[in-house]
Amino acid sequence: DGHFDDNIDDIDINVDFNEPPRSMDEARELWKSSELATQELASGLCEQLRLILEPTLATKLRGDYKTGKRLNMKRIIPYIASEFRKDKIWLRRTKPSKRQYQIMIAVDDSKSMSESKSTELAFHSIALVSKALTQLESGGLSIVRFGEDVKLVHPFDKPFNNQETGTKIFQWFDFQQTKTDIKLLCNKALKIFEDARSSSNTDLWQLQIIISDGVCEDHDTIQSMVRKAREEKIMLVFVVIDGINSNESIMDMSQVRYEQDPNTGAMNLKVDKYLDSFPFEFYVVVRNINELPEMLSLILRQYFSEVASI
Amino acid sequence: MSDDKSQVKIKFFTKEEDESLQVSDTPLFVPISLKRYGLSEIVNHLLGKNGESDEAKPIPFDFLIDGVLLRTSIDDYLIKNGLSSEAFLNLEYTRAVLPPSFLASF
Ligand SMILES: [Mg+2]
Numbered sequence: 001d002g003h004f005d006d007n008i009d010d011i012d013i014n015v016d017f018n019e020p021p022r023s024m025d026e027a028r029e030l031w032k033s034s035e036l037a038t039q040e041l042a043s044g045l046c047e048q049l050r051l052i053l054e055p056t057l058a059t060k061l062r063g064d065y066k067t068g069k070r071l072n073m074k075r076i077i078p079y080i081a082s083e084f085r086k087d088k089i090w091l092r093r094t095k096p097s098k099r100q101y102q103i104m105i106a107v108d109d110s111k112s113m114s115e116s117k118s119t120e121l122a123f124h125s126i127a128l129v130s131k132a133l134t135q136l137e138s139g140g141l142s143i144v145r146f147g148e149d150v151k152l153v154h155p156f157d158k159p160f161n162n163q164e165t166g167t168k169i170f171q172w173f174d175f176q177q178t179k180t181d182i183k184l185l186c187n188k189a190l191k192i193f194e195d196a197r198s199s200s201n202t203d204l205w206q207l208q209i210i211i212s213d214g215v216c217e218d219h220d221t222i223q224s225m226v227r228k229a230r231e232e233k234i235m236l237v238f239v240v241i242d243g244i245n246s247n248e249s250i251m252d253m254s255q256v257r258y259e260q261d262p263n264t265g266a267m268n269l270k271v272d273k274y275l276d277s278f279p280f281e282f283y284v285v286v287r288n289i290n291e292l293p294e295m296l297s298l299i300l301r302q303y304f305s306e307v308a309s310i
Numbered sequence: 311m312s313d314d315k316s317q318v319k320i321k322f323f324t325k326e327e328d329e330s331l332q333v334s335d336t337p338l339f340v341p342i343s344l345k346r347y348g349l350s351e352i353v354n355h356l357l358g359k360n361g362e363s364d365e366a367k368p369i370p371f372d373f374l375i376d377g378v379l380l381r382t383s384i385d386d387y388l389i390k391n392g393l394s395s396e397a398f399l400n401l402e403y404t405r406a407v408l409p410p411s412f413l414a415s416f
Contacts (some may be wrong), residue, residue: 111396112319178394215339217317217395248398252336253319256352269355274339 020171027170031163034127038289045132045293052301053101053138064088101139101205102156102196104189105129108212109173110147110180116243118213119175124289125211125241127166129296134160140196143169147177150188156196182216186225193234207235209296214240214250214278214285223279237299238283239292250274251285316342318384320399322353331369331405333357342385342395349373349380353403370406375399
């Protein structure tokens with residue numbers, strides 16, 4: 001499926017000559033208010049994530065020691081047979097796991113975000129998730145902006161210095177892009193993850209959290225890209241932020257499509273629920289920032305339990 | 311990348327007083343290539359008017375955006391008005407006032 005790789009070389013992900021669309025003062029004020037609004041939620045989310053991720057970080061129990069945490073059952077019979085001389089029968093937690101996480105937050109900068117009045121929720125979500133992940137200190141954090149183009153606004157290898165970094169990131173968002181190219185986002189994200197992976201030898205888990213109003217076309221193609229990401233061991237979690245207009249929820253939204261009748265060849269009109277064909281398997285719909293920590297924890301827990309069962 | 315798959319979020323509403331002509335105002339995601347005929351087909355589908363009998367017979371509708379009759383595809387409308395498929399359109403529909411023979415040529 002070579003068509004996925006179209007244009008991938010045309011875009012340089014590291015160099016950008018454009019000025020950010022939002023002034024530094026304005027971005028700083030936005031960051032401050034978003035940070036304030038989500039402070040407690042961020043600590044809560046951090047704790048929840050710690051509970052979810054920590055078991056996956058657990059060190060291995062190893063033998064053979066004279067004292068330890070748990071008995072090594074294989075050593076019990078030789079221990080008795082040797083008249084209790086071979087007494088290195090205990091397991092200890094020794095080698096710390098080298099597993100690391102790289103988490104990318106990809107945020108929708110397209111105009112539909114402002115049309116559906118989702119921008120404040122988007123800013124709060126960025127502040128909430130990035131602060132929680134920084135507190136967690138589980139590995140690298142990157143922020144990506146997408147819409148018509150895809151731009152890495154904060155790379156994995158740079159530290160996240162709270163207000164300074166937050167301000168810089170917020171400067172890149174004004175929600176005026178005239179396309180929502182999720183296919184391009186998937187392509188570029190895979191490339192960014194691939195580059196980040198090659199610079200590190202540890203047991204690395206890569207996770208992308210997409211924050212968007214969820215309105216995107218061509219679900220079939222996106223679905224195959226989501227599968228491709230999964231094959232590359234990149235987890236994709238989609239947070240649909242659902243605006244504030246109570247009568248315009250994405251949950252009620254329908255989609256029109258035309259299906260060819262295999263016998264007559266005629267195109268038949270179908271109207272289905274939009275979310276029925278939503279291409280991301282792991283998604284949550286969030287209407288209020290207070291719901292985000294719980295929802296995100298829930299979907300990540302579901303994800304990890306599925307990953308663990310493979 | 312071909313644009314024929316582009317879609318836009320719309321909402322239908324009508325000022326028709328006949329309740330049997332009113333659809334729910336939940337948003338719909340539709341291809342931007344649609345013109346009057348395709349939109350009319352959708353409204354009739356939503357109204358359950360796709361049969362042969364008199365009460366289920368499709369009705370031709372006209373469409374207005376901001377009070378202006380839509381004479382082109384949605385795509386052309388967006389371009390002419392400096393909009394993109396990121397817009398959220400409120401589409402008003404009314405019973406077509408043009409004679410059916412003329413409508414058939416759309
Ligand atoms: Mg959009």
